[in-house]
Amino acid sequence: MQDTAQKPAPERAYEAVIAKIRVMIEEKNLGPGDTLPPERQLAEIFNVSRHSLREAIRVLQEKGVLAARQGSGNYIQSATRGDLMRTLAVTTNTGSRRALEIFQLREILEPQLAALAAEMGEPRHIEMLEALLEKQGQTTDGIELRKIDHEFHETLAAATGNATLYELAKNINRSLLPPKTKIYDNRERQVISLEGHRKILDAIKNKDVEGAKAEMRAHIARVKSTVF
Amino acid sequence: MQDTAQKPAPERAYEAVIAKIRVMIEEKNLGPGDTLPPERQLAEIFNVSRHSLREAIRVLQEKGVLAARQGSGNYIQSATRGDLMRTLAVTTNTGSRRALEIFQLREILEPQLAALAAEMGEPRHIEMLEALLEKQGQTTDGIELRKIDHEFHETLAAATGNATLYELAKNINRSLLPPKTKIYDNRERQVISLEGHRKILDAIKNKDVEGAKAEMRAHIARVKSTVF
DNA sequence: ATCGTCGATTGGTTGCACCAATATTCACGC
DNA sequence: GCGTGAATATTGGTGCAACCAATCGACGAT
Incomplete structure (x- = not known):
């Protein structure tokens, strides 16, 4: 039984x-x-x-x-890796100031992650990213899209092969979560996100380190401008 | 030994x-x-x-x-297959790689922190950094020097005006603590560290954003090569 | 057909033997 | 006396085999 x-x-x-x-x-x-x-x-x-x-x-x-x-x-x-992450985990909901701070961290971190992913990423990582992008293109539900977005960024971090960076990226995503905010509530933002991810992934597939970095930087900037 | x-x-x-x-x-x-x-x-x-x-x-x-x-x-x-694959993607690497992973994080983060400090740093931060450098020049004890080194990097992070970055930098420093290693046990390394900090601080004082970034990058590279 | 029993399967734990890398000791030669 | 290097001991890494404990499954009694 x-x-x-x-x-x-x-x-x-x-x-x-x-x-x-x-x-x-x-x-x-x-x-x-x-x-x-x-x-x-x-x-x-x-x-x-x-x-x-x-x-x-x-x-x-x-x-x-x-x-x-x-x-x-x-x-x-x-210290343990957990200690390292506690920073972000504990103090999640402390207002928009913190959201800005975390966004600044993303601006610093993510382009480098993309660069590393382009440099180190193995085929299976690329496949996972490609699958996510495919799924993103077929999804319209806001909640689901946000989830996919997170998965994309986390998978990209995983592609660096650095478990610490992956953990950090995961925690950043989680602590950024504005619980109810529908970031993907309109078609325009959906397109922006999808195209941004597309360009980043293409650069990674081409092992274009600088390109991946630049595309991620641009992507984050666009997202930031729609959020704030 | x-x-x-x-x-x-x-x-x-x-x-x-x-x-x-x-x-x-x-x-x-x-x-x-x-x-x-x-x-x-x-x-x-x-x-x-x-x-x-x-x-x-x-x-x-x-x-x-x-x-x-x-x-x-x-x-x-x-929970999901994607979750599973992402986790497994980074579980292959382990154990002794941890120090390297954290160093990789520093390489990503700290140059940007230096750049931000150069851009945003207020006089009081500059003063604190200057005082630390002064103190570092007069110190020879290894334990004390390591402490000062940490304070320098943490203060620099504080100078970005981003509390989240400061907390993160603090935790990175603490979790990096190489067991008993006396990084500052010989005069040569002491000089390398001091000169590195000097150049970084000078760039920050001159609001030289790119310079600060470059000097920090070089500094970390030197430190890394002495540690590993 | 249903239910309970009992055996087989599977993870949990233990003990021992041996290998591999490192640390320590000590005898030798200078 | 003082390195120096080989022998020895210590410590983590791996393998083998046996047995315990929870679960599953098949078989037989009813």
Whole structure:
């Protein structure tokens, strides 16, 4: 049977270990550059197998909390990527001044992202962007269009191959969301957006780094002028 | 010995597995709700131990790509297929690349911050920067110098008049903190840093927007080459 | 046909052995 | 005494095998 009910989520061993490691870092006042005890020792302390211990370390590693060096140890990293993004996440709705500030950030960031995407983008990224553009051309619903727009910019960021840049772009989009505002409520804006994206993507496909940068700059400028 | 040098990042087994899972999802056209083959089977297909395979699955699970149900299977989770592909597009890269990623972000951001500072910077910001530079010239302690360096870059961001950019710059600095590395341990690097800051500040004082941008770009490039 | 039981499947956990990279020790030669 | 380099120990990385726990599925009793 298939019942949608989610179980009370029994805690996995590795989850408990993650929590314990965090506590240990806190209590022993470990900072960037310090090392954790060896895995074998930690496994014994926490009373879990080395495998479960390592699952926890892997996760923390992917989150940027730890860095593993074979033959040496597990090192505490500085801040997490989450810390980096908190800036944008927390203070979303603080008025139009903030919207302007974030737009300024976009003006700085996105043209460079487009340039990097043109330089680094792999075929599968191009395909994803192309598919989105296709979809955008066939859509008229305002809500849907805004979503597609976000996806386009996020996918472009992903095409840089830099996970940090992707996260940042995602957060910018999210924090920019003027909840109800229908940016795409009229045909003119829809066309502007679509054509802008078209030119950007074409430049990326041609590996035209400077062109991609310029087109994105122009695109953002046009969008900005319609918003403000 | 403790050298900051990052190794060429040998690929871990679990990273390769993540990439292979991504390909599998693409090729078999899997979407939310579908299940992956059993772990034991996947391990054999990919020619890795179940342990390594599970590390990969754990990571994907934490990223929200997969959900594991004991006794049942590993299910694809992401809301939409686009979401899924975007996430997987950047999950291939990992771990030790993080510092490089953040540096790439700095390369994008900071020159523009310098340009904005040159354009918008108010006298009080200039004064603060000047004071910091003065202090930097009289300091030799490595720890202290790193702190001053951070303050310089943060103050510069503040000079843009954009609070969001300032917050972001602050977090980038903090998350970059190379573990214990004494970037300023030798006289040569101290001079490089000081001269770089000098040139940037001079450009800002002269309202030389392009100059500030160029000097910052050069400065970051120099710092990068000494770190990596 | 329905329901419950029991076996098979699948993820979760553990233990151990060995490999690979790194750190440490120590003996050797200068 | 002091490098210097080889041997040794330490530490993370990987693989194999067994068993536990939740779930699924087939089969038989009713």
